[in-house]
Amino acid sequence: MLMRSFFLYLARSRTARKVLMGLPGAQRMARRFVAGETLAQGIEAVRALNAKGLLATLDHLGENVVTETDAARAMQDYLDLLDAIAQAGVNTNVSLKLTQLGLDIGFEVCLNNLRCILERAASHGNFVRIDMEGSAYTEPTLRLYRTLRDQHGFRNVGVVIQAYLHRSLEDVRALAEEGANIRLCKGAYKEPPHIAFADKRDVDANFVKLAEHFLSPQARERGAYLAVATHDDKMIDAVKRYAAQQGIPKDRYEFQMLYGVRSAAQQALVAEGYKTRVYVPYGTEWYPYFMRRLAERPANVWFIARNFFRN
Numbered sequence: 550m551l552m553r554s555f556f557l558y559l560a561r562s563r564t565a566r567k568v569l570m571g572l573p574g575a576q577r578m579a580r581r582f583v584a585g586e587t588l589a590q591g592i593e594a595v596r597a598l599n600a601k602g603l604l605a606t607l608d609h610l611g612e613n614v615v616t617e618t619d620a621a622r623a624m625q626d627y628l629d630l631l632d633a634i635a636q637a638g639v640n641t642n643v644s645l646k647l648t649q650l651g652l653d654i655g656f657e658v659c660l661n662n663l664r665c666i667l668e669r670a671a672s673h674g675n676f677v678r679i680d681m682e683g684s685a686y687t688e689p690t691l692r693l694y695r696t697l698r699d700q701h702g703f704r705n706v707g708v709v710i711q712a713y714l715h716r717s718l719e720d721v722r723a724l725a726e727e728g729a730n731i732r733l734c735k736g737a738y739k740e741p742p743h744i745a746f747a748d749k750r751d752v753d754a755n756f757v758k759l760a761e762h763f764l765s766p767q768a769r770e771r772g773a774y775l776a777v778a779t780h781d782d783k784m785i786d787a788v789k790r791y792a793a794q795q796g797i798p799k800d801r802y803e804f805q806m807l808y809g810v811r812s813a814a815q816q817a818l819v820a821e822g823y824k825t826r827v828y829v830p831y832g833t834e835w836y837p838y839f840m841r842r843l844a845e846r847p848a849n850v851w852f853i854a855r856n857f858f859r860n
């Protein structure tokens with residue numbers, strides 16, 4: 550718990566970012582979780598995953614931009630990414646963060662940037678997942694998603710629900726009713742106990758409850774689609790069991806894992822005939838993403854440190 554808090558603090562600290570990113574070898578360490586710094590490296594990583602029967606979602610790393618120019622640049626990067634995916638013929642959609650597209654600057658700025666991305670994605674028949682960030686962004690993220698879906702008519706967009714938030718059951722009930730496409734994860738940010746479950750057992754129990762609710766016959770009738778994003782065998786087995794009991798076809802949901810995490814388990818899911826998607830981040834803004842991965846699993850810190858000194 551202490552380690553988690555420490556790394557989540559480092560993820561947000563600008564000073565730590567400057568110091569740690571400047572360390573020789575830091576980028577090499579991050580490569581365990583990041584496909585590379587360039588778009589070409591992201592596409593190549595997807596090609597390799599596709600060859601093994603895995604689907605992907607590409608994330609051009611970046612978050613919390615503070616100028617409209619940077620938000621517009623991030624938007625352009627996603628347009629280029631969508632064109633590159635279509636040109637390369639690889640099987641991947643994209644994931645992005647709203648603070649990368651200017652949510653801290655203004656709702657409308659962000660909305661307009663995402664609208665352009667959704668239009669380009671639609672022109673290529675592709676799909677965009679809006680990642681979920683810290684709890685300060687939950688409300689505006691869901692509002693922006695619904696605005697684009699209901700007022701602008703986009704069907705190629707989905708959101709993320711975090712099982713650690715107390716509010717998520719209500720959100721899942723509403724989104725299931727709306728026939729939404731969601732990714733369910735545990736949640737990667739530091740949240741106070743009045744907002745999020747502090748005990749891992751409560752988070753896990755809520756995860757299974759939310760997954761089952763979203764896979765219920767009523768939700769499926771509405772067209773709801775679930776992506777189960779976890780590396781936790783207990784969560785994966787619970788979903789497999791429920792889906793089998795309910796006779797839910799395997800194309801009505803999918804499993805998702807992160808690049809560089811449990812690759813053998815990813816392959817095992819494919820071998821069992823489950824749709825499995827890998828989240829592939831690339832780009833130069835890898836620092837906060839890398840720190841959140843270290844926060845999730847202190848064992849990663851020792852794994853990386855050992856390899857670093859061995860090399």
Ligand SMILES: Cc1cc2nc3c(=O)[nH]c(=O)nc-3n(C[C@H](O)[C@H](O)[C@H](O)COP(=O)(O)OP(=O)(O)OC[C@H]3O[C@@H](n4cnc5c(N)ncnc54)[C@H](O)[C@@H]3O)c2cc1C
Binds near residue numbers: 681711
């Ligand atoms: C595809 C994807 C997208 C995500 N998107 C978001 C998002 O938009 N917003 C957000 O807040 N969070 C997101 N997350 C992160 C998520 O919220 C969790 O922080 C992260 O997945 C860790 O939780 P877990 O479910 O894997 O289980 P944990 O409770 O962290 O781990 C449970 C068990 O899984 C196994 N495990 C976990 N990690 C490893 C590892 N590195 N190696 C071997 N075994 C391991 C171990 O057996 C461990 O005991 C995403 C995660 C994934 C997989």
